[in-house]
Structure formats: C-alpha cells, structure tokens
Amino acid sequence: MSVMSMTGYGRDVFQFNDATILIEIKSVNHRFLDYMPHFPRNLMFLEEPVRKVIQTYFKRGRIAVFIEVHGSAFNKKTLELDWDFLDDYVQKIKDIKKTYQLEDPISLSLLATNPDCMWIEKTEEQPLELQEYILEAVKQTCLKVKRMREVEGEFLQADIEKHMECIHHLINRLEKQRPIVIQEYQRRIHYRLEDYVGNLSFIEQERYRQEIALLAEKGDIVEEIVRLNSHIHHFKQTLNEAEAIGRKLDFILQEMQREANTIGAKSTDPEISELAVQLKSVIEKVKEQVQNIE
Numbered sequence: 001m002s003v004m005s006m007t008g009y010g011r012d013v014f015q016f017n018d019a020t021i022l023i024e025i026k027s028v029n030h031r032f033l034d035y036m037p038h039f040p041r042n043l044m045f046l047e048e049p050v051r052k053v054i055q056t057y058f059k060r061g062r063i064a065v066f067i068e069v070h071g072s073a074f075n076k077k078t079l080e081l082d083w084d085f086l087d088d089y090v091q092k093i094k095d096i097k098k099t100y101q102l103e104d105p106i107s108l109s110l111l112a113t114n115p116d117c118m119w120i121e122k123t124e125e126q127p128l129e130l131q132e133y134i135l136e137a138v139k140q141t142c143l144k145v146k147r148m149r150e151v152e153g154e155f156l157q158a159d160i161e162k163h164m165e166c167i168h169h170l171i172n173r174l175e176k177q178r179p180i181v182i183q184e185y186q187r188r189i190h191y192r193l194e195d196y197v198g199n200l201s202f203i204e205q206e207r208y209r210q211e212i213a214l215l216a217e218k219g220d221i222v223e224e225i226v227r228l229n230s231h232i233h234h235f236k237q238t239l240n241e242a243e244a245i246g247r248k249l250d251f252i253l254q255e256m257q258r259e260a261n262t263i264g265a266k267s268t269d270p271e272i273s274e275l276a277v278q279l280k281s282v283i284e285k286v287k288e289q290v291q292n293i294e
Contacts (some may be wrong), residue, residue, distance in 0.1 A: 003160075003239060004294040006030070006061035006246070010144030012137045016130055018292035019071040021133070027149065029292055030062040031247070038066045046131060050138055050147045057142040059244035060294045067134065080121045089117060149294070155240060156289050163286045164232060167256075170279045171228050174263065174272060178221060181269040221266055224259045231256045246293035253287045 008027040013020065035054050037047045046067075055065050093106055111117050235252045238245050260283060264276035 003149060003153040003157040003245070004146075005149045005156055005186055005292050006294050007152055007292060008145040008204055010141040010148070010149035012141045012144070014133065014137055016133055019069050021130070021134065021137065022066075022068040022070065023141050024066040024135050025138075025145050026064045027058065027061045027068075027145050030060060031068065033058060033060055035064040036062060036064040038064065040067065042047050043067055043069070043130075043134070045128075046134060049131065050120065053135060053138050053142065057139075057146055058294070060246060064136070076122070078121045079118065079119050082116065086111065086117045099196050153293065156293060160239070160286055162284050163289075164235065166282050167228075167279060167286075169231060170275055170282065171225060171232075174221065174275050174279075175225055177269065177272055177275070178225070181267075181272060182220060184269070221263045221272070224263050224266075228256060228259050231259070246290060249290045249293060253283055253290060257283050257287075 006027060008025075010025045012023045015021075033055065037044075037049050037050060039047060050065055089111070090106060093110075096102065097104070152155065172279045231252050235249060235256075238248050238252065241248075257280060260276055260279045264273060264280070267273045269275060
C-alpha cells in the first residue's frame with residue numbers, strides 16, 4: 001500500500017426525477033477521523049448512513065460532506081389564507097370607511113400585500129426513495145477523494161524518502177567524525193591533566209587510561225547513532241504498511257528528534273554540532289510532511 005495523504009476532493013452529480021443532486025467531499029488534515037455533514041434539512045436522516053460509508057473509506061482526516069438538491073421535486077409551495085383574519089380585516093376596513101366617510105374601494109392588492117392574510121407555505125418532503133442513490137453517489141465520490149489522496153501521497157512519499165536519504169548521509173558523517181572527536185577529547189584531557197598536575201609519571205598508567213576513557217565515553221554519541229539507524233529502518237518499514245501510518249511515523253520522528261538533540265547537547269566538536277543542527281532541520285521537514293499522511 002502506498003502512502004495516503006489526508007488532502008483530497010471529490011464531486012458527483014446525478015438526476016432524480018425533476019431534481020439535480022450534487023455531492024461534494026472535501027478532506028483535510030486532522031488527528032482523528034472527523035466527519036462533518038452539510039445536508040439540507042429534509043436529508044438529515046442520511047447523516048448516519050453516510051457516516052458509515054465514510055468510515056469504510058477513510059481512517060483519519062476532517063471529511064466534510066456537502067449535499068445539495070436543486071429543483072422542485074422535493075420542495076412544494078402552497079398559497080395559504082387565514083380566512084378568519086381576512087374576514088375580520090375586511091370588516092374593520094369597512095368600519096373605518098363608514099366612521100370617516102371614506103369612498104375608496106377595498107382592493108385585492110390591499111389584501112394580497114398583507115402577510116397576515118395571505119402567504120406562501122414551503123414544505124420539504126423526505127425523499128426516502130432517494131437514499132440508495134445518494135449513498136451510492138457518496139461511495140463514488142469517496143473513491144475520487146481516495147484517488148486524489150493516493151496521488152498526493154505518492155509525491156509525499158517521494159519527498160520523504162529523499163529527506164530520509166539526507167538523514168542517513170548525515171548520520172554516516174557523524175559516524176566518521178566520532179572516532180576523531182574521541183581521540184581529540186582524550187588528547188585534551190591528557191594535556192589539561194599535565195598542566196594541572198605536572199609530571200604524570202607517578203600515576204598508574206592503566207588506571208589513567210581507564211579514567212580518560214570513561215570521561216571520553218560521556219561525550220560519545222555511538223548509542224544515539226545506533227538508535228537513529230534503528231529508527232530509520234523502522235520508519236522505512238512503516239512507510240509500506242497497509243494501514244493508517246501517519247501517527248506512527250510522527251512518533252518515530254519524535255524519537256529521532258530526541259536523539260539529534262542529545263547529540264547536539266553532548267557535542268564538544270564544532271563539526272558534530274553543525275551536523276546535529278542539520279539533522280534536526282531535516283527531521284523537522286519530514287515531520288511537516290508526515291502531518292498530512294493518513
């Protein structure tokens with residue numbers, strides 16, 4: 001299985017009777033699977049069935065599902081009148097005309113423009129027979145989103161593998177520099193002791209070499225290098241696993257960052273310090289890419 005991005009988009013349109021149904025799915029980064037339905041009120045009964053479809057296609061990401069219905073197939077309009085109010089309204093107008101001796105006729109426009117007398121009532125039907133068609137269209141849209149996520153995932157994987165090769169190269173340079181640094185460290189300790197004690201001939205040589213070796217070992221980075229190589233191997237294996245791998249990769253990179261920080265903290269050598277900085281920089285770039293992997 002190739003690496004799967006969490007960014008994708010899909011769209012599907014179909015006709016049903018006199019209605020045009022539009023389905024859009026947008027996917028972006030998220031730590032977990034976050035389903036966000038945006039349906040018309042008369043299609044809200046489909047939120048849970050659509051959720052189950054989404055869960056079969058995606059493991060992580062914020063998945064926004066939009067469904068729009070265009071046309072009058074499921075929207076009916078009727079003209080409503082309040083006859084009791086209308087009778088009372090007309091009678092009151094007649095009373096006003098009589099009281100004030102007005103001759104103006106009561107026109108239809110006067111009655112029609114009063115929203116309390118006459119109004120349009122909109123009703124939305126629940127198109128239960130449409131459920132099967134919408135769910136099938138959602139599945140097809142999910143496939144389009146998934147394909148886009150796969151394509152972007154291929155680019156992500158290629159870029160990540162390039163960065164991992166760079167990390168491997170930096171670790172090799174650290175390994176080559178390590179024995180040189182140890183020798184230099186031991187030499188500095190020797191000269192400092194000479195400056196402080198003077199003649200070292202009275203010191204037991206075996207014990208002296210052991211103490212210098214112990215001091216030099218405190219600044220040794222061999223364990224960090226071994227663990228970094230192990231993390232790289234684990235990272236490459238995880239890239240090819242047939243499941244959601246984003247969070248697992250992020251955890252491995254956190255461990256690699258920790259080892260790089262330790263190398264930088266231990267270092268007394270300018271070149272190793274510079275390599276540690278470069279190593280942390282490349283690991284951070286990989287982390288940014290991994291944030292978009294499912």
